[in-house]
Amino acid sequence: MEQTYGEVNQLGGVFVNGRPLPNAIRIRIVELAQLGIRPCDISRQLRVSHGCVSKILARYNETGSILPGAIGGSKPRVTTPNVVKNIRDYKQNDPGIFAWEIRDRLLADGVCDKYNVPSVSSISRILRNKIGNLSQPTQHESSKHSPTQHALSYNHMYSYSYPSPLSPTGTKMSSTPGLPVTPGHVGISRAWPSVHTVSNILGIRAFMDPAAIAGTDGYPPKMEDWASVNRTPFPSAHCVNGLDKSAIDTDIKYPQASANLSSYVPACAYSASNQYGVYGGPTGSYVAPGHWQPQSTSLSHAGSEMTVHGGDLHCAMTFKHPSRDGDRKPPSPLSKQHHEALNSVHGITLPTSAS
DNA sequence: CACGTTACGGTTGAT
DNA sequence: AGATCAACCGTAACG
Numbered sequence: 614m615e616q617t618y619g620e621v622n623q624l625g626g627v628f629v630n631g632r633p634l635p636n637a638i639r640i641r642i643v644e645l646a647q648l649g650i651r652p653c654d655i656s657r658q659l660r661v662s663h664g665c666v667s668k669i670l671a672r673y674n675e676t677g678s679i680l681p682g683a684i685g686g687s688k689p690r691v692t693t694p695n696v697v698k699n700i701r702d703y704k705q706n707d708p709g710i711f712a713w714e715i716r717d718r719l720l721a722d723g724v725c726d727k728y729n730v731p732s733v734s735s736i737s738r739i740l741r742n743k744i745g746n747l748s749q750p751t752q753h754e755s756s757k758h759s760p761t762q763h764a765l766s767y768n769h770m771y772s773y774s775y776p777s778p779l780s781p782t783g784t785k786m787s788s789t790p791g792l793p794v795t796p797g798h799v800g801i802s803r804a805w806p807s808v809h810t811v812s813n814i815l816g817i818r819a820f821m822d823p824a825a826i827a828g829t830d831g832y833p834p835k836m837e838d839w840a841s842v843n844r845t846p847f848p849s850a851h852c853v854n855g856l857d858k859s860a861i862d863t864d865i866k867y868p869q870a871s872a873n874l875s876s877y878v879p880a881c882a883y884s885a886s887n888q889y890g891v892y893g894g895p896t897g898s899y900v901a902p903g904h905w906q907p908q909s910t911s912l913s914h915a916g917s918e919m920t921v922h923g924g925d926l927h928c929a930m931t932f933k934h935p936s937r938d939g940d941r942k943p944p945s946p947l948s949k950q951h952h953e954a955l956n957s958v959h960g961i962t963l964p965t966s967a968s
Numbered sequence: 969c970a971c972g973t974t975a976c977g978g979t980t981g982a983t
Numbered sequence: 984a985g986a987t988c989a990a991c992c993g994t995a996a997c998g
Binding site: 630631663683687 | 969970971972973974977978979980981982983
């Protein structure tokens, strides 16, 4: 995959199959929606399929985050060392115990919750493979993959549970990144730590503070890792000389500008060098290259200090829920007003009417 | 026509 | 080291 070529969709937009849209576009989708632009118009203007617009907006409304989900990886292991240990204890205390009883006990004792309790078959397997010989504790197992770091952060990151309705307000997702997560913890919904709310992203932390994103050099982790940036309570676990390895890799492997927000503007501009190599390319008018954010010109260079224009920032930070509920049917053809609003947002030049 | 949903072909990253 | 698996992606098409 050394060279990622973009493809052009029916709307003339460029995308890379299998990869998330750049954050900049995701942000714009949300921004435009907040301005009252209808999804269909957003779709046409940004040349992103309406299904995608729909999905991103839906996710944003639900989670408050514009970020794509964590791609790749495996499901969190439910059979954490702690769980195994408990199973072993149960078995030792009652050798005749059934797997389903163990399962019940794990739940009852709060070792697991219903979302991460191992299946009966898993328990059986554990009994067979790891506990069958009780004299051979599974030490290496537990030391092998540092449980605290691995399992816990996983649980943090992927909780497949939807235990409590998300708060529809901007204060959603109060899961505190960096907070130790207990094994039985279920509280958060999938993977959107609060730091990823748009406010945070557009706001200061993730977007503006390279250190918050990665190491000291401003290299960001890849987009999918944004979640990990905050979900990992143990930063720099694999940092090399202060550089996040994954960030480095990313830069090499997938120069997705990583939508890196430190290259927010360049990302927006889709210069060939930082975006799949094709964004802003053939179809050109995706955005006016180089003019994405005239108001925030200080963002001009990736990795360099980022100062977001106050106005922009404010706009960005407040665009959640301003007029969302209630009137969700703004004027269908872009009113002049809306259009001006649009044009003013980051100075994007939008086609007056989608072809 | 707008938009929610989903099959599809794709990428990614942990195991 | 490479394969497998299961997560996610955006598009296209359907309803």
